[in-house]
Amino acid sequence: MTDLFDQKRSGTSITIERLSQRFGQNTVLDGIEVQLDAGQVLALLGPSGCGKTTLLKLIAGLLPVEKGQGRILLGDTLVAGDGHFAPPEARGLGMVFQDYALWPHMNVGRNVSFALEMRGMGRKQAMLRVAQALEIVGLKGYEARNPSSLSGGQQQRVALARAIVARPQVLLFDEPLSNLDRDLRESLCHEIGALLREMGTTAVYVTHDQEEAFALADRIAVMQGGHIRQLATPELLISEPASVLVAEFLKLGTLLEARHVPPSWHPLIAPVVNPQHLFIPQSALSFAHGQAANHDLSPETRQLLMSELRGEVVAQRFRHGRFITQVRTTAAPEGLVLATDARLQTGQIIDLALDWQRLRWLPQAA
Ligand SMILES: Nc1ncnc2c1ncn2[C@@H]1O[C@H](COP(=O)(O)OP(=O)(O)OP(=O)(O)O)[C@@H](O)[C@H]1O
Secondary structure, three states: OOHHHHOOOOOOOEEEEEEEEEEOOEEEEEEEEEEEOOOOEEEEEOOOOOOHHHHHHHHHOOOOOOOOOOEEEEOOEEEEEOOEEOOHHHOOEEEEOOOOOOOOOOOHHHHHHHHHHHOOOOHHHHHHHHHHHHHHOOOOOOOOOOHHHOOHHHHHHHHHHHHHOOOOOEEEEEOOOOOOOHHHHHHHHHHHHHHHHHHOOEEEEEEOOHHHHHHHOOEEEEEEOOEEEEEEOHHHHHHOOOOHHHHHHHOOEEEEEEEEEOOEEEEOOOOOOOOEEEEEEHHHEEEOOOOOOOOOOOHHHHHHHHHHOEEEEEEEEEEOOEEEEEEEOOOOOOOEEEEEOOOOOOOOEEEEEEOHHHOEEEOOOO
């Protein structure tokens, strides 16, 4: 389309080694390790206060890495740690923030061209690049507009154009969509994902929104309390959460305290010290329409499962074209969670089929 896109695979790898950050007595990041390949998109996903923005600022050079607190490399270049500190402008970055951070006294064209002008690029060439960047984000011809005359979504597109115009090797996003309404968030999220893939730029994307992370990222770091609890592809996080913490945070299914006596599992009636946890992904359960499933199980196990897996529908909500259904069973008084195509009545008794192969035993901590 344009020569911005001709810079295919222009991203660089990111390596973060043993990175920690303290503010006073407060350890905000603790032993962070990341290896991200060139052109990949990493989402930092976690609850408020878990350290996502701090990690992004350290990558950006907006915060220095304290002595002995780890290293950051972009490609083969050490940019922070071991006595090195490359300022943000020397790191080849583009940044997009939650609040757009456009300069209100400059028109759209100047906002986008500013970084190019600072680098001494001639005005004619800069304006050509600006036009390309605006076209890419769907704002062709908007150069003369004032930011205040644009909608929130359009302002964020300008911010995106400003971030990509200088062909950064790494793009950093800090909750860029959280000020936008839901529909716009979804469509812009999709567009950013497509753009990143097209440009081949490496990106780190901070969000507390699971759907954004799963829609955009090649890899997701689930953060909590200054730690990365798991860094994996979206598919692996769904099928193999590394711990109870990750499975609980992502709400991907049901966690049961249980006792594992292979090949069977037994729900715990009374609490015990250090129970094991059985993770039942939503995808492991289906509405059996009264038919017995699990033919590959031993008769004893099948009997146990089938007797336990008849339950009462306690709640349903609609999400992404399916009904997320909570079913109370003897084994899971809190309710098993599955997705169904059918709308069911509260109080209805249904049979569930369980794909035994998808169950996982999880350790308590990360
Ligand atoms: N400059 C600072 N001085 C002192 N404490 C700080 C500073 N910056 C961040 N913190 C603290 O570090 C912790 C992590 O903050 P951070 O902004 O990285 O979290 P976050 O995961 O991005 O949260 P949110 O989603 O709410 O933005 C918080 O407890 C915060 O109060």
